[in-house]
Amino acid sequence: xxxxxxxxxxxxxxxxxxxxxxxxxxxxxxxxxxxxxxxxxxxxxxxxxxxxxxxxxxxxxxxxxxxxxxxxxxxxxxxxxxxxxxxxxxxxxxxxxxxxxxxxxxxxxxxxxxxxxxxxxxxxxxxxxxxxxxxxxxxxxxxxxxxxxxxxxxxxxxxxxxxxxxxxxxxxxxxxxxxxxxxxxxxxxxxxxxxxxxxxxxxxxxxxxxxxxxxxxxxxxxxxxxxxxxxxxxxxxxxxxxxxxxxxxxxxxxxxxxxxxxxxxxxxxxxxxxxxxxxxxxxxxxxxxxxxxxxxxxxxxxxxxxxxxxxxxxxxxxxxxxxxxxxxxxxxxxxxxxxxxxxxxxxxxxxxxxxxxxxxxxxxxxxxxxxxxxxxxxxxxxxxxxxxxxxxxxxxxxxxxxxxxxxxxxxxxxxxxxxxxxxxxxxxxxxxxxxxxxxxxxxxxxxxxxxxxxxxxxxxxxxxxxxxxxxxxxxxxxxxxxxxxxxxxxxxxxxxxxxxxxxxxxxxxxxxxxxx
Numbered sequence: 001x002x003x004x005x006x007x008x009x010x011x012x013x014x015x016x017x018x019x020x021x022x023x024x025x026x027x028x029x030x031x032x033x034x035x036x037x038x039x040x041x042x043x044x045x046x047x048x049x050x051x052x053x054x055x056x057x058x059x060x061x062x063x064x065x066x067x068x069x070x071x072x073x074x075x076x077x078x079x080x081x082x083x084x085x086x087x088x089x090x091x092x093x094x095x096x097x098x099x100x101x102x103x104x105x106x107x108x109x110x111x112x113x114x115x116x117x118x119x120x121x122x123x124x125x126x127x128x129x130x131x132x133x134x135x136x137x138x139x140x141x142x143x144x145x146x147x148x149x150x151x152x153x154x155x156x157x158x159x160x161x162x163x164x165x166x167x168x169x170x171x172x173x174x175x176x177x178x179x180x181x182x183x184x185x186x187x188x189x190x191x192x193x194x195x196x197x198x199x200x201x202x203x204x205x206x207x208x209x210x211x212x213x214x215x216x217x218x219x220x221x222x223x224x225x226x227x228x229x230x231x232x233x234x235x236x237x238x239x240x241x242x243x244x245x246x247x248x249x250x251x252x253x254x255x256x257x258x259x260x261x262x263x264x265x266x267x268x269x270x271x272x273x274x275x276x277x278x279x280x281x282x283x284x285x286x287x288x289x290x291x292x293x294x295x296x297x298x299x300x301x302x303x304x305x306x307x308x309x310x311x312x313x314x315x316x317x318x319x320x321x322x323x324x325x326x327x328x329x330x331x332x333x334x335x336x337x338x339x340x341x342x343x344x345x346x347x348x349x350x351x352x353x354x355x356x357x358x359x360x361x362x363x364x365x366x367x368x369x370x371x372x373x374x375x376x377x378x379x380x381x382x383x384x385x386x387x388x389x390x391x392x393x394x395x396x397x398x399x400x401x402x403x404x405x406x407x408x409x410x411x412x413x414x415x416x417x418x419x420x421x422x423x424x425x426x427x428x429x430x431x432x433x434x435x436x437x438x439x440x441x442x443x444x445x446x447x448x449x450x451x452x453x454x455x456x457x458x459x460x461x462x463x464x465x466x467x468x469x470x471x472x473x474x475x476x477x478x479x480x481x482x483x484x485x486x487x488x489x490x491x492x493x494x495x496x497x498x499x500x501x502x503x504x505x506x507x508x509x510x511x512x513x514x515x516x
Contacts, residue, residue, distance in 0.1 A: 002233070002236055005229045005232055005233050005236075006233055008225065008229045009226060009229040009230050009233055010503070012222060012225060012226040012229070013226060013230070013496055013500060014500045014503065014504060015222075016219070016222060016223060016226055017226075017493050017494075017496050017497060017500060018497065019219070019223075020223070020226075020263070020489070020493035021490060021493045021494050021497070022197050022198075023197075023198060023266075023270075024486050024487075024489045024490035024493060025197075025490060026193060026194050026195070026197040026198035027194075027198060027266075027486055028483065028486050028487075028490075029190060029193045029194035029198075030194040030195060030198055031479070031482065031483070033187075033190035033191070033193075033194050034191070034194065034195055035150075035153065035191045035194075035195040035196075035201070036150055036181070036182075036183040036184075036187040036188060036191050037153070037181075038179070038180060038181050038182055040365070040418065041340070041341040041365070042182075043179075044322065044323075044338055044340045044341065044365065045126065045340045045341065046122075046123050046126045046179070047081065047082070047322040047323055047340075048082045048085075048122060048322065049082075049320060049322055050080070050081065050082060050087065050312065050320070050321050050322050050323060050324065051082065051085070051086075051087055052087070052308070052309045052312050053309075054086065054087050054102070054103045055080070055087050055102045055103065055305045055308060055309065056102070056103050056104070056105070056305060057100075057102055057103075057104070057105040057305065058300070058303050058304045058305055058308075059075075059078050059080075059089055059091075059298075059300040059303055059326060060300040060301040060303065061100075061105050062089040062091065062100035062102065062105065063075055063091065063300055065100045065105055065106070065107050066091055066098045066100055066107060068091065068093060068098075073093040073094060073095060074093065074297055075091040075092065075093060075297075075298075075300070076092055076093060076094070076287070077091070077092035077325070078090075078091055078092075078298060078300070078325070078326040078327075079323060079324065079325055079326070080102060080308065080323065080324040080326065081178070081322070081323040081324075082322075082323075083099065083101070083108065083119070083176075083177035083178065084115065084118055084119060084122070084177070086101055086102075086103055087101070087102035087103055088100065088101050088102055088108060088176075088177065089101075089102050090176050090178075096156045096157070096175065097156065097157060097173070097175040097176050098175060099175060099176050099177060102305075108175075108176075108177055110174055111161060111172060111173075111174045111177050113140050113143075113161065115177065116140065116161035116163055116172040117138050117140055117163060119172050119177060119178065119179060120138055120161075120163040120165065120170045120172055120179060121138055123170060123179045123182070124137075124138070124165050124170075137165060137166060138163055138164065138165050139163065139164040139165075140161070140163055141162040141163060141164050141169070142161075142162045143159060143160075143161055143162075143174075144158065144159060144160040144161075144162055144171075145158060145159045146158070146207065147160075147203070147207065148162070148203060149188075149192075149196070149202075149203050150169070150171075150181060150183050150188065150191070151171055151181055152201070152203065152206050152207070154171070154173075154180050154181055157173040157175055157176065157180050158173075158174075158175075159173075159174040159175075160172065160173055160174065160180070160181075161173075161174060167184070167185045168182060168183065168184050168185075169182070169183045169188075170182050199216070200212070200215065200216060200219075213274060216270075216271075216274055217271055217274050217276055220267050220268070220270050220271035220274075221271060223267040223270075224264060224267050224268050224271070227260055227263045227264040227267060228264060230256050230260055231256065231257070231260040231261065231264065234253055234256050234257045234260065235257070237253065238253075238257070247499075248495045248496070248498050248499055249495075249496070249499050251491075251495045252492060252495040252496045252499070255488060255491050255492035255495060256492050258488060258492075259485060259488035259489045259491075259492050260492070262485050262488075262489065263489045263492070263493075265463040265464075266463070266464060266489070268459075268463065269459060269460050269462075269463035269464035270464060272456065272459050272460045272464075273460050273464065275456075277452075277456075278452075279452040279453055279455065279456035280453060280456055281453070282432065282434075282448065282449060282450030282451070282452050282453030282454075282456075283447065283448055283449060283450075283453045284448065285392075285436075285445045285447075285448045288392075289392040289393070289436075289445060289448070290392075290444075290445060292388070292391040292392040292394075293329065293330075293388040293389070293391065293392050293438070293443070293444065293445055294327070294328040294329060294330075294331075295328060295329065295330045295331030295332070296328070296331065297328075298326055298327060298328045298333055299328070299333055300326075302333065302372075303326065303333060303372055307372050307373070307375075308324065308326075308335065308372065310374075310375040311324070311335035311370045311371070311372050311375050312324060312335065312337075313375065314368075314370045314375040314376070314377065315335070315337045315368045315370055318339070318366075318368050319337075319339040319340075319366075319368070321337035321368075322337070322340065323337065323338075324336065324337055325337070326372070327442075327444070329378075329380065329384075329388070329442075329443030329444070330384065330387070330388055330443070332371060332373065332378070333371070333372040333373065334369055334370065334371060334372060334378060334443075335369070335370050335371075335372050336367060336368070336369050336442065337367070337368050338365045338366065338367050338368075339365060339366040339367070339368070340365075341365060367441055367442070369441065369442060369443075378443075379440065379441065380440050380441075380443045381440075382401065382403070382424060382440075384443070385424050385426075385438045385440060385443065386398065386401055386424075386426065388438070388443065389401075389424075389426040389436050389438060389445075392436060392445065393428045393430055393434050393436065395430070396428040396429055396430035396434070397428065397429045398426055398427070398428060398429075399427040399428060399429050400426075400427050401424060401425070401426045401427075402424070402425045403422050403423075403424055403425075403440075404421065404422055404423050404424075404425050404437075405421065405422050406421065407419070407421070408425070409457070409469050410435070410447075410449045410453075410454060410457055411423065411425070411437050411446075411447045411449075419446065419447070420439045420441065420442070420446060422440065423437045423438060423439055423440070423446060423447075424437070424438045424440055425437050426438065432450040432451055432452075433450060433451040434448065434449070434450050435448065435449040435450070435454075436448055437449075466478065466481065466482055
């Protein structure tokens, strides 16, 4: 048994210890840097003002022009924004995004290189009308029909125009005529050093999703075997509190005993992050549940340009909207706009008293929701939200409903704190023990949990991130503990590299002698 474990650990270590070194080192980076992503606040700040006077067609006509009905598709999201100097409806369906100009009703078929440069130039200049022209500093780089390293996560928006602005790179979607990704040299460097190496997120691998998935799961499984066999051998070989090994192997023995258990839980939880058992599906709200809360699809045929302008005018009393989301709650069509960050004005005082006082909590971005029927501001009380939640989980009973002013163990945006608060958490007695989290400011399900997804939360987030209540947000204590554990795992892995190389050389020399 010991011999078999030794051989298993030896050869798995020779094959995989360098990968463990990469995993531990990249995890240190990922504590503070992630893959490049378009910051929501930056995106909102750089949107051009919405020209509502130019809107001449309604969203129903846009759907007809896009031939969604003819193709049996429906718009699950409708946004009104700007493409250059023209208003445009951006429609998301099960097949991806499409766009129709709101001034003429003509489809946005393709973005030219010149248009892509103009959109990128507007992005670089932001909304500063005094900014000097930037088109001369931009270089059109490529038209992407396949994702590159930094557009893997926005493949639904392909094709993309890649534009260089000095050392920064902007991606303009050919489908929606907007900047959908921006990277800097720093974000690309740290993204590579962290997430790309940690997830093996290299473009040739990631573009073959099925192969990449199997590679990660099987590699993590072998990593579990490596760490468990090492722990077993380490405990077997300890003698009178001393190690029988010499040199680097002695350090590998001691550090493995100290940090091997943590390494095992990290590798195991890393495998679970790939959701091999389908537990994470419990967090994804089904289309039927979203439709039940909304009261069906947005009645686009009832929305005319004048009703959209009326709604936008109501929003303008608080701030000028730069983009409108058209949505629905309980059968009522609504328009939603977010205030760009950095504007000190706030309407939170309107929530300061009365039954909706709990809405006065600070939101990531101030939002304004108005009825598209008469332009009046809309807010939803608990009875309305409870009725919508009950419709989303039929044939079940509500166990309890709680207004959360702070995140709980399952609903928490650990890094960016962008998930809205407060929310109404409704728990049901259905077989899956469903929990729904609804945003009172939007009338929308923002999160769902079920029995298995809650178990997955502890096995993945708990073990992989040491995300435990009362500990994760105690900084810098959490940082110190995690850095020490990562450095210990890194040292344990690296201490075996030289002995492994010597073993391989001896093995190769033996094979050569046998061949001679």
